[in-house]
Amino acid sequence: MSNISILQQYPEYEVNIGIEVHVQLNTKTKIFCTCANEVAQQPNTNICPICAGYPGVLPVLNEQVVNSAILAGLGTQSEITPVSIFARKHYFYPDLPKGYQITQHTEPICTEGKVNIRLEDGSTKAIRLIRIHIEEDAGKNIHSPFSNESFVDLNRAGTPLLETVTYPDISSAYEAKEYLKNLRSIMMYLGICSGNMEDGAFRADTNISVRKKTAKELGTRCELKNINSFKFIGDAIEYEIERQITTLEEGGMIVQQTRLWDEKNRKTIIMRSKEEAADYRYFPDPDLPLIEVTKAKIEQMKEQLPELPEQKVKRLVSDNGLSLYEADIIVNDIELANYYDRAAKINSSKQVLNWILRDVLGYLKESKENLLEFKVTPEKLAGLITLLETGKINNHAAREVFEEVAKTGKEPVDIVKEKGLEQIGSSEELEIIIKAIIDENPDVVQKYKAGNERLFGFFVGEAMKRTKGKGSPNVIQDLLKKYLK
Numbered sequence: 025m026s027n028i029s030i031l032q033q034y035p036e037y038e039v040n041i042g043i044e045v046h047v048q049l050n051t052k053t054k055i056f057c058t059c060a061n062e063v064a065q066q067p068n069t070n071i072c073p074i075c076a077g078y079p080g081v082l083p084v085l086n087e088q089v090v091n092s093a094i095l096a097g098l099g100t101q102s103e104i105t106p107v108s109i110f111a112r113k114h115y116f117y118p119d120l121p122k123g124y125q126i127t128q129h130t131e132p133i134c135t136e137g138k139v140n141i142r143l144e145d146g147s148t149k150a151i152r153l154i155r156i157h158i159e160e161d162a163g164k165n166i167h168s169p170f171s172n173e174s175f176v177d178l179n180r181a182g183t184p185l186l187e188t189v190t191y192p193d194i195s196s197a198y199e200a201k202e203y204l205k206n207l208r209s210i211m212m213y214l215g216i217c218s219g220n221m222e223d224g225a226f227r228a229d230t231n232i233s234v235r236k237k238t239a240k241e242l243g244t245r246c247e248l249k250n251i252n253s254f255k256f257i258g259d260a261i262e263y264e265i266e267r268q269i270t271t272l273e274e275g276g277m278i279v280q281q282t283r284l285w286d287e288k289n290r291k292t293i294i295m296r297s298k299e300e301a302a303d304y305r306y307f308p309d310p311d312l313p314l315i316e317v318t319k320a321k322i323e324q325m326k327e328q329l330p331e332l333p334e335q336k337v338k339r340l341v342s343d344n345g346l347s348l349y350e351a352d353i354i355v356n357d358i359e360l361a362n363y364y365d366r367a368a369k370i371n372s373s374k375q376v377l378n379w380i381l382r383d384v385l386g387y388l389k390e391s392k393e394n395l396l397e398f399k400v401t402p403e404k405l406a407g408l409i410t411l412l413e414t415g416k417i418n419n420h421a422a423r424e425v426f427e428e429v430a431k432t433g434k435e436p437v438d439i440v441k442e443k444g445l446e447q448i449g450s451s452e453e454l455e456i457i458i459k460a461i462i463d464e465n466p467d468v469v470q471k472y473k474a475g476n477e478r479l480f481g482f483f484v485g486e487a488m489k490r491t492k493g494k495g496s497p498n499v500i501q502d503l504l505k506k507y508l509k
């Protein structure tokens with residue numbers, strides 16, 4: 025079941041998807057108090073009267089949150105609003121002791137941004153952002169599986185969030201996944217979010233509707249909530265597109281609902297039906313000042329902008345000669361991108377990429393280590409490749425050195441010395457060995473000369489054996505061709 029087949033079956037339909045993402049900021053402290061903004065082991069330990077919602081306390085805005093929001097705006101080509109305001113969004117829920125969430129309503133800090141994605145045919149599509157606004161997170165309700173009790177943990181209350189909202193520009197599960205991957209990369213490159221989806225640091229709510237291409241209004245939408253992997257989001261969207269088109273084709277109606285993805289049964293299920301938009305009675309929060317962002321402030325933040333994923337892909341393609349495909353693999357993972365950059369700065373040959381894609385990723389997959397604790401640092405990898413390229417060691421030895429560095433963290437040069445892996449590249453030394461092989465195997469030489477060219481491999485193998493794998497393959501081949509003429 026895939027939406028490609030359903031859309032091929034019903035080409036008169038199109039899909040409209042809008043996505044809201046809550047990006048959890050990695051500031052040191054919470055948004056309106058000095059409590060640590062970190063995951064705590066015990067419930068209700070990172071709390072104080074402000075984030076616990078005591079009456080009579082006053083919030084104080086964390087400047088780092090505003091800076092992060094400006095960076096997010098610049099990283100998504102958004103307009104930065106000169107004066108934006110906080111609002112109270114009222115609703116009652118046990119994990120929200122104040123009875124309202126502090127958020128932004130009419131004047132969000134960023135508007136009209138865009139995130140570029142690459143389509144399957146290689147072309148670029150801009151997904152437009154309606155807004156990015158700042159808000160606080162609520163706490164968590166925990167329902168005991170053992171008793172008929174529920175608990176409230178306020179550790180997460182007051183965690184700063186950026187809510188990023190797109191126009192319904194996304195038209196397939198593929199585009200949705202690309203958008204989410206790119207947005208997450210941007211936030212991670214900006215250094216403002218851990219990107220950790222399992223911990224809920226990057227949470228997507230997806231609104232999906234379908235309509236006939238001739239229709240003027242968008243179709244009734246359903247919202248997919250709380251899905252914490254790109255793959256599941258993609259699968260859920262594909263299921264939902266098929267469900268909606270099939271329902272309409274059978275003469276049914278789409279009811280506005282919030283739905284969940286049931287991975288076990290691979291379908292979306294209803295969580296709640298949505299009535300009219302709730303009346304949150306938004307009004308400006310009287311406890312907080314306006315957020316003023318001056319032009320000078322924006323300029324100052326621009327100087328802090330790092331190289332972003334899209335620029336990095338362009339640079340790796342144009343300056344380093346990577347293919348788009350290779351650049352995507354490197355850039356999609358910020359740690360891998362940093363690793364590559366550090367190695368490529370020391371050794372600019374294409375070998376660096378080959379070794380990373382083949383040996384580094386292969387080794388890490390096998391050993392289940394992660395790149396940050398990997399003993400073959402980018403500097404050591406570059407050094408190893410230089411030894412190989414200058415002919416100090418051959419390919420065979422390079423592999424051995426790589427394994428040894430990965431296990432011990434020693435310098436490649438030291439391992440080469442310790443293990444006596446220097447390549448025998450001097451013609452004089454190799455010449456003696458090759459002459460001996462030829463003298464000792466007159467029958468093989470005769471067969472080779474009679475036309476059995478495959479026997480060339482016998483001589484190469486023999487030479488490698490006698491040099492204990494340290495002979496330079498190029499020099500050996502040249503010498504054999506010379507003496508076997």
Ligand code: ZN
Nearest residue numbers: 057059072075
């Ligand atoms: Zn607090």
Ligand code: MN
Nearest residue numbers: 046127159187
């Ligand atoms: Mn929100």
